[in-house]
Amino acid sequence: MESAPRLTPRIKSSPPERKIESMPPNLEEFIPEDRLPYYIDVYDNDNGPGSKISRLVLPERPVYRHFGLSGLNLEIWTKFLERNPVRFVRRFPRPSPASIFDFDKGANGNDPKSTSGYPKIGQIDLRNHEYLGSGNHSYVALAPLTLPSTTDAPPVHGAVAVKLALFDEGELLMNEAKIYCAFPRELQEDRGFDLPSVVPKSYGYYQASHGAFESQSLVGEFTNYERKEICKVLQHVSTFLLIEHCGVQIDPLVGKEQEPVLSLFKRLHEANFVQGSPSPRNVVVQPGPLTVPKGERSLHKPSYRILDFGRGLSADFGIGRKHPEFLAERKEAEMKWAQERLSLNEYF
Numbered sequence: 001m002e003s004a005p006r007l008t009p010r011i012k013s014s015p016p017e018r019k020i021e022s023m024p025p026n027l028e029e030f031i032p033e034d035r036l037p038y039y040i041d042v043y044d045n046d047n048g049p050g051s052k053i054s055r056l057v058l059p060e061r062p063v064y065r066h067f068g069l070s071g072l073n074l075e076i077w078t079k080f081l082e083r084n085p086v087r088f089v090r091r092f093p094r095p096s097p098a099s100i101f102d103f104d105k106g107a108n109g110n111d112p113k114s115t116s117g118y119p120k121i122g123q124i125d126l127r128n129h130e131y132l133g134s135g136n137h138s139y140v141a142l143a144p145l146t147l148p149s150t151t152d153a154p155p156v157h158g159a160v161a162v163k164l165a166l167f168d169e170g171e172l173l174m175n176e177a178k179i180y181c182a183f184p185r186e187l188q189e190d191r192g193f194d195l196p197s198v199v200p201k202s203y204g205y206y207q208a209s210h211g212a213f214e215s216q217s218l219v220g221e222f223t224n225y226e227r228k229e230i231c232k233v234l235q236h237v238s239t240f241l242l243i244e245h246c247g248v249q250i251d252p253l254v255g256k257e258q259e260p261v262l263s264l265f266k267r268l269h270e271a272n273f274v275q276g277s278p279s280p281r282n283v284v285v286q287p288g289p290l291t292v293p294k295g296e297r298s299l300h301k302p303s304y305r306i307l308d309f310g311r312g313l314s315a316d317f318g319i320g321r322k323h324p325e326f327l328a329e330r331k332e333a334e335m336k337w338a339q340e341r342l343s344l345n346e347y348f
């Protein structure tokens with residue numbers, strides 16, 4: 001008997017291929033909280049001729065449209081950025097007080113690796129990033145993340161999605177960061193046929209701050225006045241969220257293609273989360289299954305993931321916690337929404 005032709009998912013663009021040769025393979029491993037760095041240095045000083053001010057570190061924000069950039073001393077910022085990375089500090093998952101203490105002991109000079117093996121400073125290199133996508137609120141880039149080795153773990157080097165807030169949408173990104181912190185590990189890790197991963201793994205939410213700048217060893221001479229001006233610009237620099245790169249956007253799905261994606265929404269709801277804006281833009285696909293080595297994966301066995309939790313709800317905090325009945329209502333509505341919006345019929 002002839003077997004039925006297998007349906008491969010519709011996707012918006014061709015499956016991910018490295019456009020930049022030096023880009024490492026995607027980081028796929030789960031990194032426990034105590035291995036995430038306290039600081040991340042972002043290299044972002046090479047934005048092509050004529051544009052020394054990075055769009056990524058300093059996205060266009062309404063504040064500039066209203067007041068222009070004149071209030072900020074961009075000459076000094078440029079001088080700083082040409083020679084130094086921008087240092088960000090981890091906000092979520094919140095570093096534990098003990099690890100901060102331990103970190104500070106090391107940061108004071110003499111202990112490059114902390115005693116508990118806590119990695120101090122990671123690096124993101126945005127100079128050669130690939131554009132992954134953007135929404136109404138964000139710009140998402142693929143860039144290499146490096147974490148130093150610790151006393152009991154090897155270094156980490158892999159490509160991750162860096163989601164930056166555009167305009168003044170930091171609140172959505174912060175909500176998303178909190179949701180990622182609340183996800184249980186089993187939603188992020190692929191555990192085989194019956195329990196595929198539902199959402200990307202996340203590697204923390206980071207913010208540029210005065211304190212992080214003060215802890216940075218700077219290349220070049222900066223006067224006190226210049227330091228103050230740099231701190232003013234830092235207040236406008238976007239926060240960012242690091243997440244696993246999980247493939248390319250799907251196109252609306254037909255018939256049976258919808259089943260695996262709807263079952264991911266079901267698992268998300270069973271774990272007491274709501275995504276908040278289901279649409280084909282917020283579902284990505286890559287060759288699977290993820291449990292086998294990369295060379296053996298194919299789009300005939302697709303691995304889907306749900307993205308974008310800016311408008312997400314969780315039973316762990318906020319309105320989802322205060323009003324469980326509201327959360328239950330949203331889950332029901334979201335399932336109907338997902339059925340309609342992921343379907344090709346919706347578009348005709």
Ligand SMILES: Nc1ncnc2c1ncn2[C@@H]1O[C@H](COP(=O)(O)OP(=O)(O)OP(=O)(O)O)[C@@H](O)[C@H]1O
Nearest residue numbers: 133134135136137138140161244245246247281308
């Ligand atoms: N982890 C990821 N892996 C692969 N692609 C991604 C990832 N995160 C984001 N993208 C791409 O970037 C696009 C924008 O991301 P996202 O939907 O999270 O942004 P947003 O600004 O919150 O969107 P919206 O306008 O729906 O609020 C996605 O549609 C997807 O194509």
